[in-house]
Amino acid sequence: MSDSIDRVFEISVDGRQVAVTDEAMTLLDVLREAGVTSVKDGCAPQGQCGCCTVLVDGAPRVSCVTPVRRMRGRSIVTVDGLDAGRAEAWASAFCESGASQCGFCTPGIICRLEGLVIKGGDLTDDAQVGRALQAHLCRCTGWTTIREAAVSVASGATVAVRDFAAAGERxxxxGRADQSVGPDVALGRGGFADDIAPADALVAVPAGEGWAVAATLFEARSAAGKIQGRRTTLEPTPPIALPEGDWAVTLQTGWVDPAYLEPDSVWCEPGGEPVGPLLNGGAFGAKSHSRLGEVARRIADERGRSVRVVTDREWVVRNGAKRPPVAIGLRVDGSGEVRVAATHGIADILRAVGPAIDVVEVDAAGPPTSAAIRGAGWVELHLALAGLRGHVGSIRAPDGGIATAKIIDGAIRITVDAGQALDDVVLRSYAIGAAHMALGWIRSESIAVDEQGTVHDLTIRSFGVLRAIDTPQIKVEIVESDRPPVNGSDAVFAAVAAAVWLEAGCPPVIPTR
Ligand code: FES
Ligand code: FES
Structure with missing residues (x-):
C-alpha cells in the first residue's frame, strides 16, 4: 500500500492519508488492507450485517458496498479515530452492560450510534436507537444490552470495578471457547484470526472447490471471482419426513444456520500451528470441527510463507455446520421416535434425554451438521416432551445449567442457575442472547435447501435473525448458587424455545413463520 508507484489516490482515514491502489476497491477493502482491523467484514459484498459501518463526513455508511473512488475528499472515521474520551465512553458502556460478546458487530454499531448523536439524535430514545440498529445484526447479545449501553453513554455513567478474569471465565x-472480556473487545480489538495475522501473510480465499491465493484479500477475491450472495423464493421446508405413528405430539425442524457474524478465518506460518477460527467465541459450536486450519497449514507449507485463509458469507452458509434437522413423534405415554439428520454424536445426546424413545439417523441431503451446535437434539426433544406435558417447567441442560422461562404480556422472563455466576453482567448478557436466539429459532430462522441438498438462501438477512425492533423485553433473574460454575445459556435457550413453542400452540413445524 505504501508504494507510491502503485498509488492511484489517497483518502483520509482517522486523520491520516491512506493510499488507494485500485479504483475498483471498496472502502472496506482499502481500510482492511491499510490495517484498520476494527472495521469488520461479516458479509461483503452483501451490505447486510452492518459490521463494516464507518462514519463518512459524520454519517454512518456501510463500507463494503461503498466504492472507494467516491471517497475522494471525504473524511472517514472508524472507531479508532473517535475522540479518545468518546471511544472510552462507548467501550466502557458496552462492557458495563454486557453489550459486546464476541465483539465482531460492535465497532460498526458504535459508529452507527455515534452517527445518530452527530445528527442530533437522542441515545435515550428507544425508538431512535431501535431504528438506527435496523442496519445491523448481532448474533450474540439479543439487543437489550446494546440499548442499555446507548443510554449509559448518553447519561455519562461511570464504570464499576470488575474482575475481568472472572468475567472471561464466565x-x-x-461460549464454549476462549473468550476475553473488557473494553477493548467492544472496540474490535478482541483478536480475531484475520485481524492478528502477520501483515505480510499471503491470503487464500475459496475459489470453486479450491483456494485462490494472492498477496492481498482484494487480489485473491478478484482472482476467485465475485461473491454474490442471494436470497431465493424457495420456501424452507423440513427435510425429514415424520415417522408413521399414532402421535400425540409431532415436531419437524428445518435447516438453520447458526448465523455467527465472523466468517471462519485461520492463519498459519510454515511448519506452525494454525491460529483460529475459535478466537473470541465459539460460534455456538459451529466452528468446533472446522477444517480450515488444515487448509491454512497446507498452503503455508507449500508456499513457505505465512498465509491467512479468509472465507465469506456465502462460503459459510454453504459449508458451515448447521443444526441437525429432526422429525419427532411422541405418544401419550412418552414413547416415540426421533428421526435426525445423520450426525456424529447426535444419537447419544438424544438417547440420554429420552431413553424410551427410538432414535433413527437418516441421510438428509444438505449442508454439514454438527452435534456441537448449541443444544442440538436435546432441546428439540425437550420441546416435544414439554408439548406432551402441556407445560415447560425448569429445564436442566446435560452439563448442569438450569433455566425456566415464561412469556408474560409478550415479555420473556427467565431464571437461570449456572452455579456460581462469576460475573452477573456476562451471565445476564449470554442469557439474553440465548433467549433472542431461541425466539428467532422458533419463529423465523431457517434457510432454504432443495431436495438435492443445495443451499439457496445465501445472504445473512435471509436467515431470519430477529432485528432489534422485533425483539421483546427480556428479563433475567440469576439464581444464587454455590455449585461450581456451569454453562447457563444453553438451558436458557431450551427453556425459552419451549415456552415460545408452547405459547404458539405447539405447531408441528418450526419455524412457525
Ligand atoms: S460486511 Fe458490510 S454490511 Fe456486512
Ligand atoms: S457481539 Fe454482536 S455478533 Fe457477537
Whole structure:
C-alpha cells in the first residue's frame, strides 16, 4: 500500500492519508488492507450485517458496498479515530452492560450510534436507537444490552470495578471457547484470526472447490471471482419426513444456520500451528470441527510463507455446520421416535434425554451438521416432551445449567442457575442472547435447501435473525448458587424455545413463520 508507484489516490482515514491502489476497491477493502482491523467484514459484498459501518463526513455508511473512488475528499472515521474520551465512553458502556460478546458487530454499531448523536439524535430514545440498529445484526447479545449501553453513554455513567478474569471465565463457559472480556473487545480489538495475522501473510480465499491465493484479500477475491450472495423464493421446508405413528405430539425442524457474524478465518506460518477460527467465541459450536486450519497449514507449507485463509458469507452458509434437522413423534405415554439428520454424536445426546424413545439417523441431503451446535437434539426433544406435558417447567441442560422461562404480556422472563455466576453482567448478557436466539429459532430462522441438498438462501438477512425492533423485553433473574460454575445459556435457550413453542400452540413445524 505504501508504494507510491502503485498509488492511484489517497483518502483520509482517522486523520491520516491512506493510499488507494485500485479504483475498483471498496472502502472496506482499502481500510482492511491499510490495517484498520476494527472495521469488520461479516458479509461483503452483501451490505447486510452492518459490521463494516464507518462514519463518512459524520454519517454512518456501510463500507463494503461503498466504492472507494467516491471517497475522494471525504473524511472517514472508524472507531479508532473517535475522540479518545468518546471511544472510552462507548467501550466502557458496552462492557458495563454486557453489550459486546464476541465483539465482531460492535465497532460498526458504535459508529452507527455515534452517527445518530452527530445528527442530533437522542441515545435515550428507544425508538431512535431501535431504528438506527435496523442496519445491523448481532448474533450474540439479543439487543437489550446494546440499548442499555446507548443510554449509559448518553447519561455519562461511570464504570464499576470488575474482575475481568472472572468475567472471561464466565464468557468462556457460555461460549464454549476462549473468550476475553473488557473494553477493548467492544472496540474490535478482541483478536480475531484475520485481524492478528502477520501483515505480510499471503491470503487464500475459496475459489470453486479450491483456494485462490494472492498477496492481498482484494487480489485473491478478484482472482476467485465475485461473491454474490442471494436470497431465493424457495420456501424452507423440513427435510425429514415424520415417522408413521399414532402421535400425540409431532415436531419437524428445518435447516438453520447458526448465523455467527465472523466468517471462519485461520492463519498459519510454515511448519506452525494454525491460529483460529475459535478466537473470541465459539460460534455456538459451529466452528468446533472446522477444517480450515488444515487448509491454512497446507498452503503455508507449500508456499513457505505465512498465509491467512479468509472465507465469506456465502462460503459459510454453504459449508458451515448447521443444526441437525429432526422429525419427532411422541405418544401419550412418552414413547416415540426421533428421526435426525445423520450426525456424529447426535444419537447419544438424544438417547440420554429420552431413553424410551427410538432414535433413527437418516441421510438428509444438505449442508454439514454438527452435534456441537448449541443444544442440538436435546432441546428439540425437550420441546416435544414439554408439548406432551402441556407445560415447560425448569429445564436442566446435560452439563448442569438450569433455566425456566415464561412469556408474560409478550415479555420473556427467565431464571437461570449456572452455579456460581462469576460475573452477573456476562451471565445476564449470554442469557439474553440465548433467549433472542431461541425466539428467532422458533419463529423465523431457517434457510432454504432443495431436495438435492443445495443451499439457496445465501445472504445473512435471509436467515431470519430477529432485528432489534422485533425483539421483546427480556428479563433475567440469576439464581444464587454455590455449585461450581456451569454453562447457563444453553438451558436458557431450551427453556425459552419451549415456552415460545408452547405459547404458539405447539405447531408441528418450526419455524412457525
Ligand atoms: S460486511 Fe458490510 S454490511 Fe456486512
Ligand atoms: S457481539 Fe454482536 S455478533 Fe457477537
Amino acid at each position: 464468557a468462556t463457559l457460555e
